[in-house]
Structure formats: C-alpha cells, structure tokens
Amino acid sequence: MTHVFPRHTRARPPRAARGDGAYIIDETGKRYLDGSGGAAVSCLGHSDPDVTQAIKDQADRIAFAHTGFFTSEPAERLADRLIAHAPQGIERVYFVSGGSEAVEAALKLARQYFLEKGEPSRTRFIARRQSYHGNTLGALGTGGNMWRREPFAPLMVETSHIAPCYEYRGREAGETPEDYGLRVADELEAELRRVGPETVIGFVAEPVVGATLGAVPSVPGYFRRIREICDRHGILLILDEVMCGMGRTGTLFACEQDGVRPDIVTIAKGLGAGYQPIGAMLCSGEIYAAIEGGSGFFQHGHTYIGHPVACAAADVVVEKLTTGGMTARAARMGEVLGEALTARFGQHPHIGDIRGRGMFRGLELVEDRESKTPFDPSRGINKRIKAAAFEAGLICYPMGGTIDGRQGDHVLLAPPFILTDDQVGELVDKLATALDVALA
Numbered sequence: 001m002t003h004v005f006p007r008h009t010r011a012r013p014p015r016a017a018r019g020d021g022a023y024i025i026d027e028t029g030k031r032y033l034d035g036s037g038g039a040a041v042s043c044l045g046h047s048d049p050d051v052t053q054a055i056k057d058q059a060d061r062i063a064f065a066h067t068g069f070f071t072s073e074p075a076e077r078l079a080d081r082l083i084a085h086a087p088q089g090i091e092r093v094y095f096v097s098g099g100s101e102a103v104e105a106a107l108k109l110a111r112q113y114f115l116e117k118g119e120p121s122r123t124r125f126i127a128r129r130q131s132y133h134g135n136t137l138g139a140l141g142t143g144g145n146m147w148r149r150e151p152f153a154p155l156m157v158e159t160s161h162i163a164p165c166y167e168y169r170g171r172e173a174g175e176t177p178e179d180y181g182l183r184v185a186d187e188l189e190a191e192l193r194r195v196g197p198e199t200v201i202g203f204v205a206e207p208v209v210g211a212t213l214g215a216v217p218s219v220p221g222y223f224r225r226i227r228e229i230c231d232r233h234g235i236l237l238i239l240d241e242v243m244c245g246m247g248r249t250g251t252l253f254a255c256e257q258d259g260v261r262p263d264i265v266t267i268a269k270g271l272g273a274g275y276q277p278i279g280a281m282l283c284s285g286e287i288y289a290a291i292e293g294g295s296g297f298f299q300h301g302h303t304y305i306g307h308p309v310a311c312a313a314a315d316v317v318v319e320k321l322t323t324g325g326m327t328a329r330a331a332r333m334g335e336v337l338g339e340a341l342t343a344r345f346g347q348h349p350h351i352g353d354i355r356g357r358g359m360f361r362g363l364e365l366v367e368d369r370e371s372k373t374p375f376d377p378s379r380g381i382n383k384r385i386k387a388a389a390f391e392a393g394l395i396c397y398p399m400g401g402t403i404d405g406r407q408g409d410h411v412l413l414a415p416p417f418i419l420t421d422d423q424v425g426e427l428v429d430k431l432a433t434a435l436d437v438a439l440a
C-alpha cells in the first residue's frame with residue numbers, strides 16, 4: 001500500500017532501484033535497456049558521475065536562493081553556455097522546471113511582447129494538429145492532441161490548428177517533398193488570413209514532432225517558408241524543442257537542421273538529462289529589449305526558476321553535449337541506430353515508415369503497407385508493444401496518434417547518446433521480439 005497518486009490508478013509498475021549507463025534496474029534486479037530515455041530525457045544514461053558530482057557540490061554550497069532576491073553562479077554560467085550555442089538572434093534564457101512550464105513562459109512572453117509594443121489585439125495562437133506542447137492549460141491549449149485536450153477544451157487559450165508536416169501520410173503521389181512542404185506551410189498563410197493576422201501572437205511547432213507522431217521531421221524548405229510567413233504578418237515563431245532539442249537529433253538545437261531562426265525556443269528533458277527537473281525558454285534580443293525598454297518586468301515567475309542545483313547539473317550536461325562531443329556522438333550513433341532499424345524492419349509487413357534524425361527515431365505501424373491502413377484501435381497495438389518490450393527488458397515509447405480521424409500506432413525511440421554498437425543490436429533484437437509478441 002502506498003499513498004502515491006499514480007499515473008494509472010490500476011497499474012502497479014515495478015520500483016526503479018538503480019541506474020547503470022543505458023539501463024534501469026528494478027527492485028528485483030531485472031535490467032531494462034532504456035530505448036526511449038524515458039520520454040527522450042536521459043541523454044547521458046542513468047549513472048553519469050560528473051553530473052551527480054556537480055549536484056552534490058552545488059547542494060553543499062547552496063541549494064536554493066529565490067530569484068526574487070538573488071541570481072546564482074550556476075544559472076549565469078548555464079545561460080551563457082546555452083546562448084553561446086543557441087540559434088542566431090537568441091540572447092536570453094529564462095529557466096523553469098520542465099517542458100510545460102517552458103511553453104507557458106513562451107506563450108506569456110509572446111503575449112506580453114505585443115502588449116509592450118502596443119498591439120493588444122493579438123490574443124491567439126496558431127499551432128499544428130497532432131502536436132504536443134505540455135499538459136498545463138496554456139500548453140495543452142496550443143497542443144493539437146485532441147484526446148488530451150478534449151476534457152479541458154472549455155479552459156483552453158484560443159488556438160487554431162493547421163496540418164503538421166507529415167510526409168509519410170501527407171505528401172501526394174507525384175508531389176515532390178519540397179512542393180509538399182510549401183503546400184502545408186501555406187496553410188499558415190491561409191489560417192492567418194481567415195482569423196486576421198492582427199489577432200495572432202505566434203505560430204507554435206515542434207521542429208521534429210515527438211510524442212504525437214513519433215519522430216517526424218519536416219521536409220526541406222518547410223520551416224523556411226513558415227519563417228517567411230511569420231515575418232510577413234509580424235507574428236512570432238515559437239519552436240518547441242522540449243523533446244527534440246539538446247542534441248537529440250544530432251545538433252544541439254533541432255532547428256539548426258531546418259535553417260530556421262525562432263523568436264522563442266523552449267527546451268527541457270535533455271537539458272537536465274533526468275538528473276534534475278529543469279527547462280528553459282530562450283528568446284531573441286528583440287523580445288527582451290521590448291520588455292527591458294517597456295515595463296522592465298516579465299509578468300511571470302515560479303518559485304523554483306533558476307534553481308541553483310538544477311542549473312549546476314544542466315551546466316555539466318550542456319558542457320558534455322557541446323565541448324564534450326556528446327551531440328556529435330548522438331549524430332553518429334543515430335546513424336547506426338537508423339541503419340539497424342532499416343536493416344531489421346525495412347521489409348516488415350506491418351511497419352509502414354521508419355523515420356527520424358539522430359537518436360530520435362520513430363516506426364509507424366500499419367495493418368497494410370500498401371494502403372497505409374492503420375490497425376484497428378481496438379487492438380491496442382501500441383500498448384501491447386510497450387508491454388511486450390518491457391517484459392523483454394526494453395523501454396520504448398509506443399503511442400497512438402490520430403491519423404485522418406482514426407487512431408494509429410507508432411513506436412518512439414530516443415535512447416541515451418552513450419549507447420554502444422552492441423546495445424543498438426540489443427535494442428533492435430528486443431524490439432523485434434516485442435513486435436512479434438504484440439502483432440501475433
């Protein structure tokens with residue numbers, strides 16, 4: 001008997017007892033290869049001595065000093081390090097405790113930016129269907145995961161949703177990827193005209209869609225067109241890199257590969273690598289200047305922003321990702337993983353698409369490859385894969401997404417960047433076993 005309020009009230013998961021590199025070990029001694037880093041969190045594995053040492057050292061010095069009174073050396077160091085590697089034009093970092101908080105801060109900063117500029121009519125956002133931006137009310141409102149939104153729909157911020165850039169299902173026969181990208185990007189233009197651009201604060205999107213689609217990058221040119229449209233109408237481009245950022249796709253920020261410059265970018269998950277709960281919202285110098293030259297105060301804040309221990313841990317993480325070569329390793333091992341998945345599952349009768357970048361890979365399951373027909377949702381394929389993989393000692397992140405109004409299934413893989421060649425083999429073997437069991 002426990003008084004913990006669990007995620008699922010009828011489930012009894014094992015107790016995680018220890019971490020060992022890419023493995024989690026439960027109370028009974030069973031080892032699980034962490035093929036999804038939880039949910040794309042544990043980029044450095046579960047036993048990095050440098051990160052834990054930094055946590056101990058900082059806790060010994062000072063664990064907490066409220067940002068209403070103090071700044072701290074770890075927060076300043078981490079902000080400087082992030083900005084040194086951030087997309088062009090991004091100049092300031094606002095620390096929070098996780099992904100949803102980072103998105104909330106982004107939405108509120110974007111709104112306040114326009115208030116400071118004397119444009120109060122901007123009150124709504126445009127985002128994409130089949131996206132996830134977090135579970136707090138603002139983030140849930142911009143997200144396009146209808147199943148999660150529905151019960152809370154009356155409480156949402158006003159957001160309209162356009163199509164995601166989802167080549168596997170969206171590109172028409174005879175259409176080039178580039179033409180497809182421009183066609184779906186132009187939905188933003190059409191939606192802006194429909195609602196009136198002067199009412200819109202910004203466009204929110206994940207550069208590589210994580211939880212709701214399963215590691216779906218955009219096609220070349222898509223985000224450049226999105227940027228042009230945002231600029232033409234004076235709206236902000238807010239990129240949510242909570243899942244795909246921090247080296248996960250093989251570059252520190254995923255948007256580097258799309259050649260696009262955001263006005264605001266959110267990060268979390270890999271930033272603390274699971275060692276500490278931390279996220280951040282990074283904004284352009286122009287947005288910061290509007291606040292600085294206006295009210296001088298971002299009307300937001302949480303008790304734990306800029307927590308010194310969390311920042312000290314994240315600073316070591318980002319150091320490893322950048323000068324320590326871990327992002328380059330994610331790019332290299334990501335290729336190994338991608339090739340291993342294609343070799344093993346490229347001809348699988350029920351795997352319609354294998355996609356992703358770096359250590360962020362997705363497999364989409366279908367009843368029929370030719371017609372791309374998804375499995376009947378009543379079969380609960382993604383839940384069965386999760387259970388069979390767990391049984392086989394593999395943590396992966398299968399989800400159901402809505403495809404053309406129907407539920408589809410995919411598996412998301414986001415392993416630690418420290419994975420070895422042998423562990424890639426183990427991951428693929430265990431996944432194959434799980435698929436056999438789940439699809440039988």
Ligand code: PMP
Nearest residue numbers: 098099100132133134210242243
């Ligand atoms: N944005 C994206 C893209 C995410 O994947 C997530 C978490 N899955 C969030 C925001 C929310 O982050 P958190 O769960 O840390 O609040």
